[in-house]
Amino acid sequence: MKLIQITDLHLVVPGSRLHGLDPLGRLDRCLDDVATRHADAEICVISGDLTDRGEPSAYDALKTRLENFPLPVVLMLGNHDNRENFRSVFSDYPVDDNGFVQSSTQTSWGEILCLDTLAPGRREGELCQKRLDWFQQKLEQVQERPVLLFMHHPPFDIGIPRLDVIRLEQPGAFTSIVTRHRQNIRHLFFGHVHRPVSGSWNRVPHSALPALNHQVPYDSVTPVMAYNNEPPAYAAVLANGENIVIHQEFFLHRGALPDIS
Numbered sequence: 403m404k405l406i407q408i409t410d411l412h413l414v415v416p417g418s419r420l421h422g423l424d425p426l427g428r429l430d431r432c433l434d435d436v437a438t439r440h441a442d443a444e445i446c447v448i449s450g451d452l453t454d455r456g457e458p459s460a461y462d463a464l465k466t467r468l469e470n471f472p473l474p475v476v477l478m479l480g481n482h483d484n485r486e487n488f489r490s491v492f493s494d495y496p497v498d499d500n501g502f503v504q505s506s507t508q509t510s511w512g513e514i515l516c517l518d519t520l521a522p523g524r525r526e527g528e529l530c531q532k533r534l535d536w537f538q539q540k541l542e543q544v545q546e547r548p549v550l551l552f553m554h555h556p557p558f559d560i561g562i563p564r565l566d567v568i569r570l571e572q573p574g575a576f577t578s579i580v581t582r583h584r585q586n587i588r589h590l591f592f593g594h595v596h597r598p599v600s601g602s603w604n605r606v607p608h609s610a611l612p613a614l615n616h617q618v619p620y621d622s623v624t625p626v627m628a629y630n631n632e633p634p635a636y637a638a639v640l641a642n643g644e645n646i647v648i649h650q651e652f653f654l655h656r657g658a659l660p661d662i663s
């Protein structure tokens with residue numbers, strides 16, 4: 403089973419730029435690359451910060467772009483998103499019983515669980531009791547099937563102070579659920595950090611990706627948020643039996659090597 407992860411689009415009002423870059427243009431390049439190279443993927447997950455400021459016109463632009471995209475797409479929200487505006491534009495998009503943009507999708511390999519960690523008006527992530535109950539219930543329903551878990555905010559520190567203060571807040575209850583179902587949860591994918599990060603947390607392997615627009619440099623000292631122009635990437639995830647492999651695709655940098663012969 404092949405899955406595509408794209409994260410942190412930060413789309414703005416069409417025609418405007420963000421940090422000197424063109425997020426909508428980058429989304430077009432990314433979707434073209436996925437459609438060309440990975441049309442055999444079963445599903446694509448976009449793991450939050452679909453927009454930078456949550457304007458309806460930014461969501462409209464995303465909706466238009468996805469109309470001709472060949473893969474089924476799971477959409478998630480990040481701290482830069484606006485849940486009401488998202489739901490007004492993606493009016494048919496499924497939500498849980500409490501209106502959170504959480505989803506469970508079966509694939510040929512296992513279950514894709516996507517959580518909604520958006521806390522309106524705040525940059526930190528939250529999982530209230532209603533969202534935790536949904537998560538617990540879904541994990542009980544999957545029984546023995548393997549799970550790939552997606553959430554925008556990481557539930558742990560990654561060693562960059564300006565990001566660690568805006569990770570998932572109060573992760574204790576969430577961690578307890580993960581611990582109880584660790585045999586099912588084969589990998590945790592997150593966004594939010596705008597850089598390639600991987601490791602394991604609570605004995606669960608995890609990974610994050612560069613964002614599609616601007617990146618966060620590795621800096622273990624400076625408390626003030628800063629961005630840079632490191633290259634964007636998406637992930638092609640291969641899940642087969644007990645084996646999970648994650649390729650990072652630097653879709654803007656596919657030039658040939660210089661001819662030195």
Ligand SMILES: [Fe+2]
Pocket residue numbers: 410412450451480482594595596613
């Ligand atoms: Fe972001």
